[in-house]
Amino acid sequence: MSNKNNIKTEITQLRNQIKQWNYEYHVLDVPTVSDEIYDSAYQQLIKLETQYPQFNSNDSPTKTIGSKPNNTLAKIFHQQPMLSLGNAFNYQDLLKFDQQIKKTLGENNIEYVCELKIDGLSISIIYEKGKLKTAATRGDGIAGEDITNNILTIKTIPKIIALTSNFEVRGEIYLSKDEFNHINEKQKQQNLPLFANPRNAAAGTIRQLDINIVKSRKLDAFLYYYINATNDNIKTHDQALLTLQKYGFKINEQWQLCKNIEEVWTYIAKYEKLRNNLPYEIDGIVIKINDLTSYELLGRTNKAPKWAIAYKFPAITSVTKLLDIFPTVGRTGKITYNARLQPVIIAGTTITFATLHNGDYIINRDLRINDLVSVKKAGDIIPEVIAPIITSRQTNNIVFKKASHCPICKTKLEQVPPEVDQYCINIDCPSRILKSLMHFCSRNAMDITGLNEKILLRFLDLKWIKTISDIYNLVNLRKEILSLPGFGEKSFTNLINSIIRSKQNSLERVLFGLGIRHVGQKTAIILAKKYLTLTNLMQATFDDLANTNEIGPTIATSIIDYFLNNTNQQLITNLQNLKLNFNYLHTNQSQALNGKTFVLTGTLTKSRNEISELLSNYGAKITNIISNKTNYLIVGENPGNKLLQARKLNVKIINEEQLQSLLKEVAKNG
Ligand code: IVH
DSSP states (O other): OOOHHHHHHHHHHHHHHHHHHHIIIIISSOOOSOHHHHHHHHHHHHHHHHHOGGGOOTTSTTTSOOSSOOSSSOEEEOSSOOOOOOEEOSHHHHHHHHHHHHHHHOOSOOOEEEEEEESSEEEEEEEETTEEEEEEEOTTSSEEEBOHHHHTTOTTSOSBOSOOSOEEEEEEEEOOHHHHHHHHHHHHHTTOOOOSSHHHHHHHHHTOSOHHHHHHSOOEEEEEEETTGGGGTOOBHHHHHHHHHHTTOOOOTTOEEESSHHHHHHHHHHHHHHGGGSSSOEEEEEEEESBGGGHHHHOBOSSSBSSEEEEEOOOSEEEEEEEEEEEEEOTTSBEEEEEEEEEEEETTEEEEEEEEESHHHHHHHTOOBTOEEEEEOOTTSOOEEEEEOGGGOOTTOBOOOOOSBOTTTOOBOBOOTTOOOOBOOOTTOHHHHHHHHHHHHSTTTTOOTTOOHHHHHHHHHTTSOSSGGGGGGGGGGHHHHHTSTTOOHHHHHHHHHHHHHHTTOOHHHHHHHTTOTTOOHHHHHHHHHHHOBHHHHHHOOHHHHHTSTTTHHHHHHHHHHHHHSHHHHHHHHHHHHTTOOOBOTTTTOOOTTTTOEEEEESBOSSOHHHHHHHHHTTTOEEOSSOOTTOOEEEEOBSOOTHHHHHHHTTOEEEEHHHHHHHHHHHHHHO
16 A cells, blocks of 8 residues: 555554444443454554554554453463353352362361452452562463553552562452443543443553553452462461451452351342442352362362352343334423333343433434344343444434424423433423322322322323322312222222321422422422421522532522422412421421431331331431441341341341330430
């Protein structure tokens, strides 16, 4: 190629192609070319860039490194291979593992250590004479990449330790969920591709050549493997973990010693539930034999040691076809875009719809109708579309365009930059009204049972309800309601009782139920506690509101605007005439349980939110994990492992009835 323009074009094409492959490999986790093709393109790009330095660019993929073996980082040969782990997917697999071990060791009482399987990248760090000498990635297990400089930026990894003999420790580099979101936020601002998960982001960061980028991202590390610990007279893995901690390494403190495989199973069940509440991602549990002296006897396969196994949680992401994108309107008028998907089973549930959030979310990811997309469903969290699989895209897949008008009432949508959300500003929009009514009746607001979406839609259609206050006039429509199919005396009475009961709710519930923008459940409680009555709140000045702890100017503006609006004023007057309670009802309650922590286990008659609300009136709170700081465990039917732990730690154990007596007692003694 003699022509300079042609060279420039070839370099650009190679860069774009390699970037695309990197994106597929690192971000989507779906490699689409063989190593040979990737490597030959990569080498060709390096050759051209060296020959024609005038076309150099910091943006070239040769300047940032992917996890493919790469010449830019030096190779480090591991002193002993970095192996992988065998996998278990169910209880049977664990039993097999346990039996295999007992067969080899000929023992019955095998102790295991369970640890969280951190979803990051494994690393090896070598210390010589107490000083951090080198750090390497796993690479192919025999040799990894030298990432010493980048590792030095991680504050929780000690650079000097109180051990003079040479020492190697292995562990996992990871990014917290918060930091991952923060990094993606920044990527988005700079129009760079988003990382699909914290592991990909950690991998992209640790191989960064630009140390300033590494420093700007808060990588962290849990260490879990003391190599040759027996040489230092350590006999068990729990001892090794504690020793690592003593040297100043961060270990994951959720580890637990288990006396048998049943206890291992209980540990697994506990963290499968807690997984979404952890600040970092885990993809399973690692189970290791505690007795280090048996490791040699058990040996290894060519890939994994036989003294440990990884229990893998069911995947929470999958790939399916995006069939349609459609907007819906929320109670505040906010437009949410939704994906209709070819049904896909993730972790046992069939997913047909997923949220796409706002229009910018779709545009940033360039999601097109008929694309294959990766979808995530984590626990109770609404399923979400993460990214398209660009390589499988057909040319005629339909490019997304934001809606210009409300899909329901056809009012022109508004979007005020920098807000990413579009709004239907018509407060009479039928969708907004329906959603507001549903919100008002919801469990955490007025808790009116019986008025579900279907019935509300029916009543709206029949014009029996137009606005919130009409709910309280339904009592006058006895004959009409009873004439509807599906309604009988009993369901009518239940409905009306539930409506009447709701009139006595404390102020925070009705405040939350009104659906004032930015006033969520927590804010409603803060406001109710401070102002005690709705009248006080309506008379509050902007400054007084904005200076309230956890409120601030945005919420203050929203509250002032809400009460200035004529329709809202009329609604409040109507509700007052209908004798709804607008006072905070917990005023005479004390802070007698201030700072006390409660943990729940088993099925209780009240919801977690209800108990939390009750306790917060006395200054106490609910936490998830039992520790020696827990004051009470409230036990319901079929309690879990927490009951055992509470007994071990001497935590006071009470049932719901005893909780009621306790609350009565503290209320009396104020
Ligand atoms: S022990 C011989 N413990 O999982 C391998 N690994 O699937 C010893 N991992 O390559 C590894 N958390 O990168 C161990 N607590 C933990 C772990 C853990 C995450 C990773 C590690 C390993 C992979 C195996």
